[in-house]
Each structure stands twice: as structure tokens, then as C-alpha cells.
Amino acid sequence: MCGNHHGDGRPVDHHHGPVFRPGPRRRVLPRRAFLGDMGRGTIALAIVSPALIAACGDDTDDDAATSTTGNTTSSSTATGPPTSDPGTDDPEDTAGTDDPAEPLRWARTNLGFVSAYVLARGSEAAIVDTGSPGSADAIGATLGDLGLGYADVRHVILTHRHNDHVGSTGAVLDMAAGASAWAGEADLDEIAVDTIAPVTGGEDVFGLEILATPGHTEGHIAVIDHDAGLLVAGDALQTADGGVIGPNPAFTDDPEAANDSVGRLATLTFNTLLVGHGDPLEGGADTAVAALAASLG
Numbered sequence: 001m002c003g004n005h006h007g008d009g010r011p012v013d014h015h016h017g018p019v020f021r022p023g024p025r026r027r028v029l030p031r032r033a034f035l036g037d038m039g040r041g042t043i044a045l046a047i048v049s050p051a052l053i054a055a056c057g058d059d060t061d062d063d064a065a066t067s068t069t070g071n072t073t074s075s076s077t078a079t080g081p082p083t084s085d086p087g088t089d090d091p092e093d094t095a096g097t098d099d100p101a102e103p104l105r106w107a108r109t110n111l112g113f114v115s116a117y118v119l120a121r122g123s124e125a126a127i128v129d130t131g132s133p134g135s136a137d138a139i140g141a142t143l144g145d146l147g148l149g150y151a152d153v154r155h156v157i158l159t160h161r162h163n164d165h166v167g168s169t170g171a172v173l174d175m176a177a178g179a180s181a182w183a184g185e186a187d188l189d190e191i192a193v194d195t196i197a198p199v200t201g202g203e204d205v206f207g208l209e210i211l212a213t214p215g216h217t218e219g220h221i222a223v224i225d226h227d228a229g230l231l232v233a234g235d236a237l238q239t240a241d242g243g244v245i246g247p248n249p250a251f252t253d254d255p256e257a258a259n260d261s262v263g264r265l266a267t268l269t270f271n272t273l274l275v276g277h278g279d280p281l282e283g284g285a286d287t288a289v290a291a292l293a294a295s296l297g
Contacts (some may be wrong), residue, residue: 104207104228106272108280109142111135114164117232117274119206119225120146126155126206127172127179128223128232129165129276136171150175155206158196159234160220161187162251165276169193180205184212184219208232213265215258216247222265229271236261237289239278244288246296248277259296266293 102121109116109131116139117128125148127139143149153176158166161183170193173181182205183191185198199205199221201212208223213236222233236258238245247258266289273285281288 102207104225104230105146106230106274107142107146108274109135109139111138114276115274116142116165118142118146118148119208119230119232120148120152121207123148123152124206125153126157126208127153127176128157128274129159129234130156130168130172132164132167133171135168136175139168139172140175151178153179155179156181157205157208157210157221157223158183158187158191159222159232159236159276160184160217161190162217162235165234166191166193169196182210184214184217184221186214187217187219211265213261215254215256215261216252218253220261224268224270226269229269230274231265231268231270231272231285232274233265233276235276236265237273237275237292239273239275239281242281244273244281244285244292246292262289262296263293266290 105120107118107120109118111131114131115129116131116135118139119126119128125143125146130136130139140150143152150172153172156169156172156176156179158169158181160166166183169181169191173179173193173195181193181196182199182203183196185200188196188198199210201210201221203210205223207227208225211222211224213220213222213233216235220234220236222231222236224231235247235251238247246262249255252258266286268286270286271283273281273289275281
């Protein structure tokens with residue numbers, strides 16, 4: 001979907017919110033297990049087209065791709081029946097005072113070769129990934145499309161260490177001074193920001209369950225809103241030609257572990273899939289991921 005609208009096509013009124021900068025807050029959450037068995041399988045990696053080989057690279061390639069020219073935003077309200085208990089009733093397993101009962105809205109910052117996402121509940125927001133260096137203003141415009149500003153950002157979640165996903169983290173956190181930042185523990189040493197708290201899977205942030213999805217990088221994570229039926233997969237999955245494919249093999253650290261992560265994501269229920277490379281998939285996204293997992297095994 002392009003523009004700013006609800007899932008049924010109705011336009012959403014929006015405005016740029018006032019910007020203020022409350023003091024930073026940093027918290028480390030307790031951990032709980034995600035989906036039990038983390039044993040690795042022996043399934044083969046999905047083959048992707050040559051056009052996707054450059055979709056997610058190492059830091060050297062990413063540093064060269066810093067332009068946000070042609071940024072576009074699409075937004076929607078995620079809806080879906082409750083599918084499982086994400087554990088938000090446990091006060092020790094929830095970050096801050098975010099209210100997961102608020103309907104989830106999302107908007108995409110399309111940077112051309114990679115996307116970042118803004119997830120909003122009421123007057124608060126979380127940013128998932130920050131794009132390559134120079135993307136902070138484009139993400140700010142996406143916040144504005146949802147009627148919010150950087151002062152409303154409570155969390156910045158980084159799916160993995162590659163520079164096209166974390167390149168603007170410092171600039172984003174400078175502007176979102178009241179936000180906490182989170183990334184997979186195994187990737188922290190490769191992210192040049194020292195105020196990021198580690199997660200390992202199972203934590204609840206902004207009503208989102210953190211999912212450990214190693215393989216593309218060792219510390220790769222995804223997030224899911226079970227009630228809204230929305231999965232933000234980072235580079236654990238990609239989309240192409242209206243379908244779902246696995247992570248780019250050219251830039252994946254451990255293909256076997258990456259395939260295992262695809263298999264675990266295929267056990268979840270969700271309607272909407274948001275990925276770092278490729279267009280959002282709305283409607284029956286879990287069925288498409290299950291078909292991919294079946295093809296790998």
C-alpha cells in the first residue's frame with residue numbers, strides 16, 4: 001500500500017508532532033526462551049536471483065550505498081486475531097509502560113535497496129532498523145506520516161549488524177533522545193554505538209516479542225506482534241515477485257542456521273510480513289513462509 005491509510009483503505013489524519021528530548025532511558029530486560037528447540041537441521045539454502053545478490057552486503061558495500069533519494073513511505077494498520085500469548089502479562093518481561101493493547105500501525109521507509117520500519121501504538125513509536133548512513137531524515141518523515149516525531153520514539157530495534165540496517169543508528173538515537181536501543185547480543189560488538197542493550201530472544205519490547213533468528217548473522221533477531229499478526233523479519237527472510245525467499249546467501253554467515261531460523265518462523269501465525277529487502281507481504285504471509293520452509297527441507 002502507498003500513502004497513509006488504514007488496512008481497509010481509509011485515509012489516516014496525521015501531523016508532525018512536537019519535538020522535545022527527554023532524558024535517555026536504558027533498560028536490560030530479562031530473557032525467556034523462544035520456540036524451544038534450537039537444534040540445527042540439514043536443509044539446503046534457497047536459491048535467489050542474481051538481482052538480489054547485492055541486497056544485503058558487508059560493511060564495505062553498505063558504506064557506499066548511503067543515499068536516501070527516492071524514499072517513499074507506505075503505511076497500514078496491522079490486524080489479526082490473537083495467535084499465542086507473548087507473555088506481556090508478566091511485568092518483569094515488559095519494557096517500560098508501553099501499552100500492547102493499543103492497535104498497532106506501521107509504516108515503511110523505503111530507501112530503495114533496503115527498508116526501515118516505524119511501528120506505532122497511539123502516540124508512541126518503535127523504529128525497526130535505521131538504514132544506511134544518512135537515513136535519519138527519511139525515517140523522521142515516516143514518523144511524520146504517522147502523526148509522530150522523534151520525541152515519540154520509545155525504542156529502536158536493530159535486527160542485525162550489517163551497515164545497511166544500522167548505519168543511521170547514532171543519528172536516530174541523537175534525535176530520539178528518549179528511546180532505548182536493542183540488538184542481538186552476538187552482534188553488539190560490530191555495531192558502533194555503545195548505548196544498545198543486548199537481547200537474546202523471548203524479551204518483550206513495545207508489545208513485540210523478540211525472536212532469535214541467527215544465521216544471516218550470529219545475533220540476528222526478528223520481532224512479532226502476535227495480536228496484530230505482524231512479523232518484522234529483517235534479513236532472515238526476503239520477498240521477491242510476490243513470494244518469500246530465504247536470506248541472501250552471498251552475505252549470510254551460517255546458511256544452515258539461517259534455514260533453521262526460517263523453519264522456526266514458519267511455525268508462527270501472522271498475516272503481514274515486513275522485510276529489509278523486498279516489498280511487504282500482506283495477507284497469508286505465514287502460509288508463504290511455511291511453503292518456503294517446506295521447500296528447504
